[in-house]
Amino acid sequence: MIVVTGATGNIGRSLVGRLLAEGAAVRALTRDPARAGLPAEAEVVRADLTGADDLAPLLAGAEALFLNLAAGGDRAATAVLDAAVKAGVRRVVLNSSMAVTDTPADDTNHIARMHAGLERAVRDSGLEWTFVRGGNYSTNTLAWAPSIRESGVVRDAHPGAQGAPVHEADLADVAAVALLDRSGAHQGQAYLVTGPEVVTIAEQVAEIGRAIGRETRVERISEEEAAEAMSGPHFPKEAALELVKRFGEMVDAPSFPVSDVVERVTGHPGRTFAQWARDHAADFS
Structure with missing residues (x-):
């Protein structure tokens, strides 16, 4: 069990x-x-x-x-x-x-x-x-769904921030392999799990647009505005601002390497953000 x-x-x-x-x-x-x-x-x-x-x-x-x-x-x-x-x-x-x-x-x-x-x-x-x-979960972009449905516009402080967004199914697949492990190969391992490629926030917005067949774009806002929009009952504004500033540091390069853990652990390549956008097109339409 x-x-x-x-x-x-x-x-x-x-x-x-x-x-x-x-x-x-x-x-x-x-x-x-x-x-x-x-x-x-x-x-x-x-x-x-x-x-x-x-x-x-x-x-x-x-x-x-x-x-x-x-x-x-x-x-x-x-x-x-x-x-x-x-x-x-x-x-x-x-x-x-x-x-x-x-x-x-x-x-x-x-x-x-x-x-x-x-x-x-x-x-x-x-x-x-x-x-x-x-981290850098692809599902985090579901927060853009209301504004994409309404206007096709996403407001963000750092459109050029780079990341390797990871599909939730890949995280689940890695976890499943570890949970079902009988060999001990995954015991004591700390796996850094990313998506398979680097894409900017602006590129992610564009991929969602392609998936739903609509024009989408990013409008830049201040870090303070972005943190205010991100914060909530379980995520204080201080933590949100810290995260927004971290995204700012990722404009020139991601703060972490692209990992091949998904393929090494599961045997299949990591799912791209384009695939994630297609899988979730209904959420943005």
């Missing part, structure tokens, strides 16, 4: 499908099973990871756990990890972040600090572990 937290999220939903296709038994955790829309083959269980409920029953009989900080925050993730240890879970695959560098710089970056702290907790848990350090 494999327990998947954040099962209705972008990565989690893809992961549940992949694990089921491989013949694994899956327990998918979600706040609202009735609205989850997950495959009937999965055991879909109601779970509020931020509440005071005993989490141990959620992990009963499980061999492996996919742990996603986005499913409830760092405290919830730590509580799930503790429950996994008590329940006798053997392996955890953590959806971490490429912001983690394993250097003192991790303490100066809001996103890195959160994920590095959880990575330390996983290492200290005594469980077998694999870290999937993604």
